[in-house]
Amino acid sequence: MASHSKSSQKTLHVGCPNIGDRQRFFDLVSGVFDRRWLSNDGRLVKELETQIARRLGVRNCIAVSSGTAGLDIAARALNMRGEVILPSFTFIGTAHALAWQHIKPVFCDIDPATHNLDPAKVEALITGRTNGIIGVHLWGRACAPDALAAVARRHGLPLLFDAAHAIDCTHGGRYIGSFGDAEVFSFHATKVFNTAEGGAITTNNDALAERLRQMRNFGFEGYDHVVELGTNGKMSELSAALGLANLESLDRFIAVNRRNYQQYRQELDGIPGVELVPYDDAERNNYQYVMVLIDAKATGGLDRDGVMSSLHACDILARRYFWPGCHRMEPYASLYPEAGVGLRLTERIAARIMALPNGETVDEQDIKRICSLIRSLVENRITS
Ligand SMILES: Cc1ncc(COP(=O)(O)O)c(C=O)c1O
The missing domain is CATH 3.40.640.10 (Type I PLP-dependent aspartate aminotransferase-like (Major domain))
Incomplete structure (x- = not known):
């Protein structure tokens, strides 16, 4: 799934499978x-x-x-x-x-x-x-x-x-x-x-x-x-x-994920309105999910969907996990149209969050490409 597009640029997917020996x-x-x-x-x-x-x-x-x-x-x-x-x-x-x-x-x-x-x-x-x-x-x-x-x-x-x-x-x-x-x-x-x-x-x-x-x-x-x-x-x-x-190979997959996550953390650091969802260093995690929250108030109006469509245009297939929330999908949206009333925080997070690619097919250069694109999108927006 880490395929190459016609322009020979590597396509990066969220959830590209890890494969052992x-x-x-x-x-x-x-x-x-x-x-x-x-x-x-x-x-x-x-x-x-x-x-x-x-x-x-x-x-x-x-x-x-x-x-x-x-x-x-x-x-x-x-x-x-x-x-x-x-x-x-x-x-x-x-x-x-x-x-x-x-x-x-x-x-x-x-x-x-x-x-x-x-x-x-x-x-x-x-x-x-x-x-x-x-x-x-x-x-x-x-x-x-x-x-x-x-x-x-x-x-x-x-x-x-x-x-x-x-x-x-x-x-x-x-x-x-x-x-x-x-x-x-x-x-x-x-x-x-x-x-x-x-x-x-x-x-x-x-x-x-x-x-x-x-x-x-x-x-x-x-x-x-x-x-x-x-x-x-x-x-x-x-x-x-x-x-x-x-x-x-699971220990290796997790070590790669962890290293990638740490690189994401460094490269996304300081970009206004872009927040990496943290993990507790005192616990073990598999670091499979590199989740980023976009706050349009701090990015000059650029929202999650704006960032995502620019990433997709560059073959970086970020995903809106888990938008719009189960209550807005069928059959629940029709059965329980009022459910959203009690789900204010769910709706707020679901509208702002996205997953970035991770796993053994994602390398240092890929993360640099993803993060510098996000940085330039936000900086261009703020200065324009
Ligand atoms: C939170 C959560 N629950 C349940 C499932 C369903 O698992 P499966 O696809 O193996 O049926 C998934 C993912 O696929 C999931 O992300």
Whole structure:
């Protein structure tokens, strides 16, 4: 995806896939073909689950076919129904996982400092119809796990985390993966660690893990005994092979991301109205998301969309993550036209933020090109 355009300028994408050792992947796939075992709890899926659980220090890891399938299954296994509180400032899949099973998503506003759910606002939204809370660790920054756990406990609600962005990230020194009742990772191609399509649910609750495993496989217990409604959310051996190869390179991917992020920080420093979203140096993060806020009041009127279209014209495909917020997308915009009233901070951040390219295909020269373009756009605007 780090392609070259007709002008031979490198096109830079947000979420261009990281790919580990190809030979290792081919060898693993060759073993899959030799065994003629392509799916259904194969050896590589089990190995990937074991390695991820060990890495994150969590008792159970259940690999699934996508992050969204993981959210579907986890919400159902936690008996979420009726209404569930979640942020609107997230990828649409978080909300769709609920609506797909006729659960009403109740959108809650964010804390502008963290871009994550504001626990006090969550608590204020709880009613007799509320049956759960989903926090999202946006950009891999932990979504107030302790405060949300306290709210969930006070009201007897299940707490699920969408950890799609948060592999290898910590909160209080503890890896994301064992907070709440369960957490769901995405291993989509755009994530720092990918299995092309895929994801995982992690939990320290063994009984819940057992249920999640059954639900992922049509509700089967054993060969021909179906104990409840399930779906097909299984990961294939080919995805697991890519996952095992990529996992061996994950430390390198993160080191590259971190170095790139630090360069972005230096090169964007001092540009009026351009603010890089920070990471807490005391925690681990995977630095996959280089998020920038544009304040048009300080750039001479140049707003996020203006910066973005100039970047796109130069083959730098920045992305408006997550604009305009789930509540302004269908079916939610039609179903809940008033939802935006309580989402003032979500709307403010969603209108100003964008993601810049990162990952192993992005190098020092690319970051210089991106940042000097942003600098000259703003400086020209201010002086014109
Ligand atoms: C915050 C968030 N939640 C859920 C998902 C859905 O994951 P998947 O694409 O693996 O279904 C994504 C990304 O794709 C995401 O960014």
